[in-house]
Amino acid sequence: MAWNVFIDGEAGTTGLQIRERLEARADIALIQLADDARKDTAARLEAFAAADVAILCLPDAAVLDIVPRLAGTDTRLIDASTAHRVAPDWVFGFPELTAGARAAVAGAERVSNPGCYASGAIALLHPLVSRGLVAADAPLSINAVSGYTGGGKAMVSEFEAPSHPHSFAYAMGQRHKHIPEIMQYGGLTRRPIFAPSVGDFAQGMVVQVPLHLGNGLTIARLTAAYAEHYDGARFVRVLPASAYEGRIDAERTTGTNRMEISVHGDDETGCAVLVAVLDNLGKGASGAAVQNLNLMLGIDEGTGLTA
Ligand SMILES: NC(=O)C1=CN([C@@H]2O[C@H](COP(=O)(O)OP(=O)(O)OC[C@H]3O[C@@H](n4cnc5c(N)ncnc54)[C@H](OP(=O)(O)O)[C@@H]3O)[C@@H](O)[C@H]2O)C=CC1
Numbered sequence: 001m002a003w004n005v006f007i008d009g010e011a012g013t014t015g016l017q018i019r020e021r022l023e024a025r026a027d028i029a030l031i032q033l034a035d036d037a038r039k040d041t042a043a044r045l046e047a048f049a050a051a052d053v054a055i056l057c058l059p060d061a062a063v064l065d066i067v068p069r070l071a072g073t074d075t076r077l078i079d080a081s082t083a084h085r086v087a088p089d090w091v092f093g094f095p096e097l098t099a100g101a102r103a104a105v106a107g108a109e110r111v112s113n114p115g116c117y118a119s120g121a122i123a124l125l126h127p128l129v130s131r132g133l134v135a136a137d138a139p140l141s142i143n144a145v146s147g148y149t150g151g152g153k154a155m156v157s158e159f160e161a162p163s164h165p166h167s168f169a170y171a172m173g174q175r176h177k178h179i180p181e182i183m184q185y186g187g188l189t190r191r192p193i194f195a196p197s198v199g200d201f202a203q204g205m206v207v208q209v210p211l212h213l214g215n216g217l218t219i220a221r222l223t224a225a226y227a228e229h230y231d232g233a234r235f236v237r238v239l240p241a242s243a244y245e246g247r248i249d250a251e252r253t254t255g256t257n258r259m260e261i262s263v264h265g266d267d268e269t270g271c272a273v274l275v276a277v278l279d280n281l282g283k284g285a286s287g288a289a290v291q292n293l294n295l296m297l298g299i300d301e302g303t304g305l306t307a
């Protein structure tokens with residue numbers, strides 16, 4: 001028997017990559033709408049009703065419009081948008097976050113997929129804050145570079161035009177939509193400064209958290225905390241700084257659902273940089289949605305995914 005899955009927003013950047021990961025699978029039957037029906041609310045509601053699980057790959061406004069219309073149905077939902085990431089009645093879909101997270105996703109009716117930058121930042125911050133190695137109110141900053149698919153179809157068109165940007169920094173106004181989830185699941189009480197940027201490559205991402213050492217905090221201690229936290233995690237790997245030979249390529253994990261965590265710096269200078277590398281459309285969106293779907297269906301979480 002195959003599970004019925006509907007991807008609302010299948011023609012978009014995130015939806016397309018979920019479809020690509022699911023369409024070859026014998027255990028999944030995709031419910032698909034004709035191109036002229038994909039924004040037809042009645043047709044979409046029929047597709048939702050026929051699905052065991054539906055994955056929302058829509059702008060926030062379209063998610064907030066459709067979800068109330070699904071009240072009373074027993075279709076389980078995964079929302080890839082920002083709309084429900086800090087909502088108390090949705091489970092945050094980061095299976096590696098805590099000991100109970102995998103079971104919570106498996107049993108959830110509604111799962112909110114983490115944001116791409118947020119996945120990297122939370123993966124770096126939560127293990128340290130929860131162990132008391134970094135204070136919840138520490139003054140932190142987060143720097144990042146993303147591939148341009150992170151901006152959806154609009155940014156893909158911009159970067160794939162003959163005359164296109166090469167790289168830019170943005171969100172300097174400190175209102176980026178990922179900050180609330182980074183604070184909530186990273187365990188921070190003080191708002192971090194977030195400085196993202198986009199480069200002329202399609203998929204990939206590096207997220208960095210600079211950190212002052214001292215008071216017993218060393219590179220080795222930070223690395224050991226990550227190794228303990230992610231012990232046995234198939235998709236989150238902790239690597240030594242030496243694995244990167246001085247350069248961290250944002251496309252290292254592109255095409256996979258892998259996130260790499262590493263600690264760089266120097267105990268003598270007291271300065272470190274915590275680094276997460278992921279594919280914004282892998283562990284940052286579409287891969288993570290498939291991992292959550294697998295858990296919700298009670299099947300091996302790695303089915304259809306590359307580590
Ligand atoms: N890109 C990324 O790296 C990540 C994206 N996300 C989130 O995933 C969601 C989708 O983003 P992304 O794939 O990048 O965006 P895209 O713009 O690439 O895709 C959105 C899709 O939704 C469709 N759509 C818009 N409104 C409606 C509607 N009312 N009914 C049905 N379909 C609709 C669009 O149609 P049309 O094709 O006609 O425009 C488009 O195909 C967003 O909430 C985003 O924040 C999350 C993590 C990372």
Ligand SMILES: CC(=O)N[C@@H](CCC(=O)OP(=O)(O)O)C(=O)O
Pocket residue numbers: 080081082114115116117146147148149150151152155177178196197198
């Ligand atoms: C490069 C780029 O523009 N990235 C997007 C974030 C990616 C995305 O759409 O994020 P969600 O994970 O929140 O849905 C942005 O900064 O708004």
